Amino acid sequence: MARPRKQGDATRWPVPCGRCGEHHQSVANWPDGGVCGYCYQRAKRTRGTCTCGHQGVLPGRIDGYPACRRCSGVKLNIDCKTCGAEDELYRGGRCQRCELAVIVDRILTNPETGVMAAELVPVAAALKLMKRSNSGVTWIRQRHVTAFLKDLAMAPTITHEKLDELPGADRTRNFIRGLLVEHGALPRRDELAVRYNQWATGALERVSTGEHRDVVRRYIRWHLQRRMNQMETVPHGTFLRSKQTVTVAIEFLNWLHDHGFALEELRQEHLDAWLADGPSTRSLVDRFIPWAIKCRLVDPDLTIARHRRGTSPKLSASEQDAAVERVVHTDELTVRDRAAAILVIVFGQHIEDVIQLTWDDVTVTDDLVTIRLGRTEFALPSPLDEPMRQLAAAPGNDLTASHPNSNWVFRGYSPGRHIHGASMRSRLKSVFGTRAARLGTLHELTKLGPVPIIADALGYHPSTIERHAIGSASTYAEYIGATRELRQIS
Ligand SMILES: [Zn+2]
Ligand SMILES: [Zn+2]
């Protein structure tokens, strides 16, 4: 990292630096002249291929061009004591990568046996190969990370349960768990299902009576968790919704108890009163009541108006154009986020589907980028293809250890996982609300062509498109990419 540069002082250092020409203290006398501290630092970090063909650090200067030590005659210690590579040196005369390796081995070796657990060997290898070893060193030196890894190194056996027990921050725990799973040292388990289970155990304690607690326990076990168990992986939305459902059910049962009633005594007026004098989230009890009726816990004649989810806000055409403009032409978002945003905003796709794209679904050729989403396949016309091209060229997350063989297009922080819908949504929030953008897109697309063609191209049911078509103006909006796009597909 570059230090802020101090102002030069011509009185104290009358002879200017041979490289930058400013008046700073000279720290070395190299063949091309006196060199100030700033230029010395910069020289150590200059890498490339010298005219002689040598690849590595080029600290010297010949005719203003960087040159290797041999060609320039500059004397500088940049040979790593461990691997021999030319690099900036850190503790013990080691390069940053060798320093990282030493730290990883030290922390992950069990101090009592002097041996590293077999499960941890591939994890250690992955950590040593982090793309940016300086970030790796900074990460592993944090006190809570070091402590967590040292505890792990001492664990007699490494299991999911053992990881759950270790003290430490969840972020570190989840990252390390991901590495262990990714490298085959632990079986994959559905983290959200496990987290839901842990959350539910705590939530049950908030139920005021034992009888009601049993009801909630059954509801969780036989309704919510049963459904989760049938899913291959629990989506984040299901996890959040199931928490909200139980929270509202518990509040409702506690309210009932406070008014002196048990669930089997529930009458329509109780339900109506509860819904009438509380926040609108109370209406989510419409998930619990039908289940209670089905299980014959309450009067089957109870009715509850289905919770209206409201009309989602839509981006107007001009807001949408502005958003497309920002997504396509700025560096405000990362390449990954821009690629995702284009699929949502221009092609009207759900973010939950977009984040599940794998590189098998994307074809990049010199003149065309095509994406397959569900049954739909579409081409990204220029300039909409640019972010996806860049991503295909360098799909890596900063921490390569996280994704040794990952096929996800939109990689997340957790090893081997795609990014969460919720985190992608919040990343894109600065540009547009994803749901609003998707609905706005549908609205605009209906102006461009016959409903069945659009429906087919975008994989929507024609009636969904029709509803939007009714609300939209008949003028053909200038719409980046989409017009051309639809012609290509139809
Ligand atoms: Zn200088
Ligand atoms: Zn050279």
Ligand SMILES: [Zn+2]
């Ligand atoms: Zn080294």
